[in-house]
Amino acid sequence: MRSAVIIVTFLIATTMVSAVLFTKEGLEREAEISVKTAPDLTVQYLKAGRVELIPLEYAKTIAGVEGVKAVIPRIWGYAGISTYTFTVIGLDTSSIQYTSFGSIESGRFLTPDDAGKGNIVIGKLIAGLLNVKVGDDIILLSESVEANKFHVVGLFSDASSIYTADMIVMSIQDARQFFRMPDGYVTDFAVYVEDYEQPANVAAKMSFLPNARILDQDLLLRGYKAAYGARGGIFVTLWTILLVGAALVAFSQAVVVGHESKFEVGLLKTFGFTTLDIIEVRLVESLVLGFFATSLGMILGYVYAAYFNAPGLVDILLGWAFLPREFRLPVFISWTSVFSIYAVTVIPLIITTVVPAWLNAITDPELAMRRAAA
Amino acid sequence: MIELRGITKIYNKGKFNEVVAVQDISMKIEDGSIVVLTGPSGCGKTTLLSIIGLILTPTSGEIFYDGESVLGYSDYWKTSFRRENFGFVFQHINLLPQYTALENVLLPLYAKDSDPADFMERAVELLSKLGVMERANHLVEQLSGGEQQRVAFVRALIKDPQYLFADEPTVFVDEDTSRIIYRLLQDLRDKGKTIIVSTHDPELIKIADQIHRMDRGRLLQKK
Ligand SMILES: Nc1ncnc2c1ncn2[C@@H]1O[C@H](COP(=O)(O)OP(=O)(O)OP(=O)(O)O)[C@@H](O)[C@H]1O
Ligand SMILES: [Mg+2]
Numbered sequence: 001m002r003s004a005v006i007i008v009t010f011l012i013a014t015t016m017v018s019a020v021l022f023t024k025e026g027l028e029r030e031a032e033i034s035v036k037t038a039p040d041l042t043v044q045y046l047k048a049g050r051v052e053l054i055p056l057e058y059a060k061t062i063a064g065v066e067g068v069k070a071v072i073p074r075i076w077g078y079a080g081i082s083t084y085t086f087t088v089i090g091l092d093t094s095s096i097q098y099t100s101f102g103s104i105e106s107g108r109f110l111t112p113d114d115a116g117k118g119n120i121v122i123g124k125l126i127a128g129l130l131n132v133k134v135g136d137d138i139i140l141l142s143e144s145v146e147a148n149k150f151h152v153v154g155l156f157s158d159a160s161s162i163y164t165a166d167m168i169v170m171s172i173q174d175a176r177q178f179f180r181m182p183d184g185y186v187t188d189f190a191v192y193v194e195d196y197e198q199p200a201n202v203a204a205k206m207s208f209l210p211n212a213r214i215l216d217q218d219l220l221l222r223g224y225k226a227a228y229g230a231r232g233g234i235f236v237t238l239w240t241i242l243l244v245g246a247a248l249v250a251f252s253q254a255v256v257v258g259h260e261s262k263f264e265v266g267l268l269k270t271f272g273f274t275t276l277d278i279i280e281v282r283l284v285e286s287l288v289l290g291f292f293a294t295s296l297g298m299i300l301g302y303v304y305a306a307y308f309n310a311p312g313l314v315d316i317l318l319g320w321a322f323l324p325r326e327f328r329l330p331v332f333i334s335w336t337s338v339f340s341i342y343a344v345t346v347i348p349l350i351i352t353t354v355v356p357a358w359l360n361a362i363t364d365p366e367l368a369m370r371r372a373a374a
Numbered sequence: 375m376i377e378l379r380g381i382t383k384i385y386n387k388g389k390f391n392e393v394v395a396v397q398d399i400s401m402k403i404e405d406g407s408i409v410v411l412t413g414p415s416g417c418g419k420t421t422l423l424s425i426i427g428l429i430l431t432p433t434s435g436e437i438f439y440d441g442e443s444v445l446g447y448s449d450y451w452k453t454s455f456r457r458e459n460f461g462f463v464f465q466h467i468n469l470l471p472q473y474t475a476l477e478n479v480l481l482p483l484y485a486k487d488s489d490p491a492d493f494m495e496r497a498v499e500l501l502s503k504l505g506v507m508e509r510a511n512h513l514v515e516q517l518s519g520g521e522q523q524r525v526a527f528v529r530a531l532i533k534d535p536q537y538l539f540a541d542e543p544t545v546f547v548d549e550d551t552s553r554i555i556y557r558l559l560q561d562l563r564d565k566g567k568t569i570i571v572s573t574h575d576p577e578l579i580k581i582a583d584q585i586h587r588m589d590r591g592r593l594l595q596k597k
Contacts, residue, residue, distance in 0.1 A: 268485070270427075366429040
């Protein structure tokens with residue numbers, strides 16, 4: 001009975017903790033993967049310390065910097081469909097061959113011919129939510145509340161990272177139209193450097209450009225991770241609550257166990273079982289119990305996150321209320337997280353069961369038996 | 375031979391509920407004898423028996439086993455010494471109720487260096503001798519008080535210990551069983567074993583070689 005209570009508590013705690021940790025690892029890995037498909041450098045326009053639209057002719061200045069291979073203007077922003085918000089990215093399709101967004105699951109990516117045609121490539125999350133496939137049309141509402149019809153020509157696969165999941169990629173002409181962006185201005189420039197050049201070197205050469213803010217991949221990665229770092233605070237809180245809860249239950253159980261077994265320990269010591277014999281029994285018991293419950297919890301946590309998209313947790317993890325079944329939450333199991341989950345569950349269990357056993361074992365056997373009988 | 379010198383046990387020493395349970399007791403116990411501790415309830419019999427049996431640490435005094443002063447030795451040493459030389463029949467019997475009689479009897483053998491399988495024959499012999507063989511596979515909680523006491527005896531004797539400590543071993547049993555127990559204790563003595571027993575049973579006192587009467591923690595007289 002007492003074992004059942006300990007197992008169930010540990011199971012729930014380790015399931016939740018494993019799901020959170022594995023998903024967090026998965027998201028961090030995805031950030032690393034998706035940063036690799038990001039442009040070598042991104043150039044924004046700073047005015048009075050704020051990011052503003054950048055004049056299109058600035059592209060010529062950037063292209064003049066030694067080592068720059070291509071400068072691709074981009075217009076991007078956010079769009080809503082019912083209660084969801086998605087990222088809309090408009091690319092200059094004439095230099096589309098330089099960009100990379102990861103793999104396409106069905107249909108195709110944009111080509112130079114798609115300029116101004118209303119063709120889009122969308123992420124798995126949007127496809128799932130709107131229940132659309134390649135060949136379908138969708139209506140997006142702009143900020144000026146005008147309906148814009150778009151034609152889906154391609155779908156990102158979810159292997160291409162969670163960062164494409166809520167993405168809508170279209171030609172820059174369509175994006176300008178959609179956002180009512182003034183002619184001659186764009187949001188930023190994606191810059192690709194020559195193969196023989198280091199992005200950092202090129203960035204250094206660009207530092208003389210007026211009003212330019214240059215972002216490299218490291219900076220982007222730090223940005224992604226910082227976004228999850230903020231959520232990391234929630235992880236830590238969640239961890240703490242679960243573990244303190246689990247430890248408390250384990251401890252209260254151990255006290256009961258300690259009381260129940262005090263008599264037994266006194267008896268065994270009278271018969272000549274040594275203190276070490278007695279601790280060994282408890283140690284093996286709680287190790288077996290701990291490893292069993294923790295391992296099972298990890299498996300359940302993995303299944304819960306990887307196959308069921310962690311309902312109830314994704315909101316905390318990603319800020320989305322739920323994920324459609326078509327979409328797979330990125331889940332990754334590292335040795336570090338497995339080890340730390342074992343450490344934080346098994347160690348408190350061992351302490352809370354072995355310490356009372358040890359205290360009983362060093363009591364005079366007669367007193368241990370007498371006090372327990374009374 | 376066991377020798378006690380100035381054994382005193384004070385429970386809760388220095389606290390408001392301090393109890394002097396045993397006070398300045400010295401005695402010698404010869405090997406191959408039956409030694410009885412007797413006296414009114416609360417006079418310290420169980421306390422003294424536990425001290426001699428090395429399961430309770432006295433507040434002061436010394437105990438010698440065959441001339442060796444043992445109280446200063448480690449817990450590990452005392453535990454090993456108990457395992458190799460002692461058998462206990464407790465006043466409150468102290469069997470584990472959720473196990474069978476046989477399992478209880480074999481329990482002491484699971485401590486180091488013995489194989490329970492080697493002792494099955496002896497267990498059966500002792501259980502039969504005490505008339506509880508047909509109860510061997512019953513849970514202890516289903517046995518009567520007298521049956522439990524006899525099982526406790528078998529458990530104490532399973533390893534054929536040199537020293538047997540028995541605390542009021544005949545209170546729960548009928549006359550027939552009592553006689554079996556007297557016979558058993560005498561047989562053990564004849565084999566050179568030492569039996570230290572606390573009792574009020576006049577018949578048991580009759581077979582004693584040495585009787586120590588106690589009152590309020592002190593030894594009264596010697597026979
Ligand atoms: N753990 C303890 N803490 C405090 N006092 C105790 C403890 N154990 C025993 N005593 C007290 O010590 C005294 C001697 O107790 P003990 O059990 O040795 O007596 P006894 O002679 O065996 O009595 P009985 O014939 O009733 O079994 C009693 O007054 C008892 O209340
Ligand atoms: Mg007593």
